[in-house]
Amino acid sequence: MRLQPLPVPTRVYGGEGIVSYSHRHAARNHSPPGEIETGLRERGIRVRKAHSAAERVDVWRQLGNLHTSAFTAPTKIDGDPVTDRRLCLQCTQGNPAIGRLPRVGLVCLRHKRWLASSPQIDLCAFVAALTAERHFRNHLAARGVLFDSFAMELARACANPVFVGVEEIERRRQQSDIETVDALIYPEQIKFARMVTSPTFLEYVTNPAHLADDRRARITREVTKILPAWDDSESWRVTERIWDVARRLTQLRRESLLWGAPARDAYYNLLRFIGLPDFVIGDDWDDYGTTPSTCRRTHHAVAGNGSSP
Ligand SMILES: [Zn+2]
Structure with a gap:
């Protein structure tokens, strides 16, 4: 009926x-x-x-x-939940509404609004955040990275205003008249998110075949490209944070090689960017060991494409 x-x-x-x-x-x-x-x-x-x-x-x-x-709108993408959040109040003509927007970062580009604060704020005077949002959509969302995923949370921790430089943040605040610090560090957050999800970078810094010193040096090099050495910059702390994650992922890869089993990266969900199978994404882990390897791989590829519930 x-x-x-x-x-x-x-x-x-x-x-x-x-x-x-x-x-x-x-x-x-x-x-x-x-x-x-x-x-x-x-x-x-x-x-x-x-x-x-x-x-x-x-x-x-x-x-x-x-x-x-x-x-x-999907409830899950590549193993990460798509969470509900407040929609842009200008997109909704002022009506409070909640929904899932997996292709959007923290900015409404149509209205140039920062979505992650209450009240939402105008970003017209801080173009760098709008550019960062375009990069999020083109390079991160396009590969299944969500606005509140581990990669984005790690990136935000790395873009801490103390690391970016207190003077630099103050300069942005004065130029833009924006007080919301998360919006002021959004450009660095997106750069770090791109860095920690870059296949080339991840493959190198989590590869058990490379020396720890070399892997760590690579992280330092990449971090200093994002955080130039301002007087009060503390980029070494950022290296420490990323190094900590890289070490754990390296351990997962080492164990995976040792046991001939897929790396189980349910927490960080970063190894998927270098194409290492993670059966947790497709909830297939329990099946592991009972199906011939070729079938397992095929099955996972299908489940990872969003056909799983
Ligand atoms: Zn809007």
């Missing part, structure tokens, strides 16, 4: 989730969403309570007269 849309139409915003939409659509029609769903159940229409339940999603698509592509 096809449901009649509610009388007052409500536009769905790009990436908006069903919880956000159902509340807004119900409010514009003067009833809580729970009441509408109870009414439907009383008419014998199945609406499961789980937010992601297919029937529920379908019911709200019909109640809003929405296209079938509404509420289809």
Whole structure:
């Protein structure tokens, strides 16, 4: 049975989730969403309570007269969860809305707004953050890196204002009149995220065949390209942070070679960038050892392409 849309139409915003939409659509029609769903159940229409339940999603698509592509943003990409967050308030004409935008970093490029603060702030006076966002979309999101993934969190830690240089941050603050420090260090954050997900870099610094001193020196070299030696820069601390992760990943690769088993990099989820199989991504780890290797590899490749739930 096809449901009649509610009388007052409500536009769905790009990436908006069903919880956000159902509340807004119900409010514009003067009833809580729970009441509408109870009414439907009383008419014998199945609406499961789980937010992601297919029937529920379908019911709200019909109640809003929405296209079938509404509420289809992925919940997981390459093993990382796609989390809900507040959408750009200018994209939503001031209506608070929540959704999943895996291709977006921390900036709405259309409105030049920083999304990760409350209130969201204008970035027109700090073009470097807009450029950084373009790099995020072209080089990171395109490879499945999410705005809150480990790579981005590590990169933010590396772009700490103390490491970038307090004077430099102060200069940016004065020039742009922006007080949100995370926005001021976004250019360095994106550079570090690109560095720690670069296949060439990762392959070298986590390769058990290379000497530890050489691997560490490579990290130092790359870090100093991003953090020039300002007087108060403490780039050696950044090297330490990345070195710590590199050592652990090297250990995983060493064990993987030793046991002939896939590297299990569930926590960092970085080894996928150098093409090392990680069965955790496809939840196939338990199957390991029971299937011939060629089949395992093929199966993983399929699961990693997003066909797994
Ligand atoms: Zn916007």
